[in-house]
Amino acid sequence: MAIYKDKLKELLDQAVIDIPTVPKLNGKAVMSSMLGVKEPDKQTLINPGLSKTKGSGCFSRFKPIAEVTAEELSKRRTCGVCGQKAGHNSRTCGMALAETPPSKKQKQQDQPKRAGLRQSTRKK
Structure with a gap:
């Protein structure tokens, strides 16, 4: 052996x-x-930049009147009734509210409603 x-x-x-x-x-x-490729000795990856989430807000500030230029002022919207650029529109204009009669909704709200009964719309 x-x-x-x-x-x-x-x-x-x-x-x-x-x-x-x-x-x-x-x-x-x-x-x-x-x-056929050699693995690199040092890795050069960096973390990606952070993304903003939805609704994260607007980061521009409102300028005071002293900083607003004349060109920006001319681009602002005007009231359709009086033509002024003074922070109101045709719905909230004092001249329009004084001239227009109350609307149908306001008239219906002023009338007292009967409790529990519906008003018929048929002609008699």
Whole structure:
């Protein structure tokens, strides 16, 4: 048995010499050798910039009248009734409110309603 053991050991040593052994590679090294690209030593990735969420607001300020230029003042909307640019429109204009008669809704609100009964719209 000792002679057989020595003969096998010699054959094993001869096989190690004849057959080159491939060093074990990790997964990254195998992929880089398959793709033919070397993995960089230093990674240069940076975090992306933060995005604004919906409704995060407007960051421009309202200018006081002293800072507003004449050109900006001329672009402002005017009242459709009196033509002034003084912070009101045709709905809230004092001249329009004084001249117009009350609307149908206001007339209906002024009339007392009968409780529990509907008014008929049929002609008699």
